[in-house]
Amino acid sequence: MRTLPDTHTWLGTANPEFLELAIREIEAADAEAAVHRLESAPGLVWVCSQRSFAALAQDWQVAPPIFLRHICPVHQEYYCSKGSLTLPQLSLNDEVLKSLDPALTFSVQTRLFGELNLKPFQVNQALAEQVISATGSPLEVKDPQQILSVLILALADGIRVFIGLSKAAQNLSNWAGGIHRFRRDPGQISRAEFKLLEALQVFRVPMVRGGRALDLGAAPGGWTRVLRQYGQEVTAVDPAELDGRLAQDPGIHHRRLSAQAYLARHPGQFHLILNDMRMDGCDSARLMVAFAPHLEPAGAGVMTLKLPGHCRLQVLQQALGILQGTFPVVKARQLFHNRSEVTLYLRKESPASSSS
Helix, strand or coil: CCCCCCCCCEEEEHHHHHCCCCCHHHHHCCCCCEEEEEECCCCCEEEEECCCHHHHHHHHHHHHCCCCCCCCCEEEEEEEEECCCCCCHCCCCCHHHHHCCCCCEEEEEEEECCCCCCCCCHHHHHHHHHHHHHCCCEEECCCCEEEEEEEEEEEECCCEEEEEEEEEHHCCCCCCCHCCCCCCCCCCCCCCHHHHHHHHHHCCCCCCCCCEEEECCCCHHHHHHHHHHHCEEEEEEEECCCHHHHHHCEEEEEEEHHHHHHCCCCCCCCEEECCCCCCCHHHHHHHHHHHHEEEEEEEEEEEEEEECCCHHHHHHHHHHHHHHHHEEEEECCCCCCCCEEEEEEECCCCHHHCCC
């Protein structure tokens, strides 16, 4: 196994709205880190840390940060005068090429900021050809084992280029910049469907074929539709109507009640409980705790936690405190498709204990 070159310089990405909280996470992991915002790229920071990128990435693989969405190392960096950057100039140095493992698949991921005469796919193709020619590594765009990250910034006085090589697992997300892209389905009911699809991928939510799912605050039915695509029998709870396209689906049982009224009717057991309701974060956490007895021991919960602008961290900490008394496993991430919220993944027991 080849060893990636060690570096203490890296780039981090977050939702610009949550960037301050992401910087706090960086500083908590390395109090001596120098963090610089890249003003021409909102939500992006350049970091020079005392600890190596590899060491930080290893810690964050075990306990991922909530607001820091994506990280990538910097192994190669250079400047060009404005307007002079061309594809032939984007050559990988020997250190990076020799560090690529020819036995592992790779992908090139490019992000561009500002006015440039290049497109991401052009950069990806040019650098991928260099890698294949030099190493023979197989190209795999969707699920690569190693990633070449490229960031190109158009600044007032020129163009800045960053290139880094990492294992896919080190980057927190194997999507460029942590930006998950899903193709819009013609039958899509709401944008919220992307939010659930991303959560299912990021948290690797176990889906039991033919399992029973409870969707709290279901209307207009976007999450319910996604669950049906995964083969779940869905109880959709909401006083409002669901989208008419769901009306004839025998696998959907609409209960036109509030979540609290439905709970009072003593619902049965579910493999998956979802909550995307627009309500106070702590109240939403208490609601999930109240429904916990109706979650199968090996089941899972997914909820969004709305975070008001004036006291986000306080609301998050209070809600997590409420949940952790009932759910030993609580994971939180500010996903790409989240807005002023985070998504939480809940389990009553660990995956290891449920499989033993």
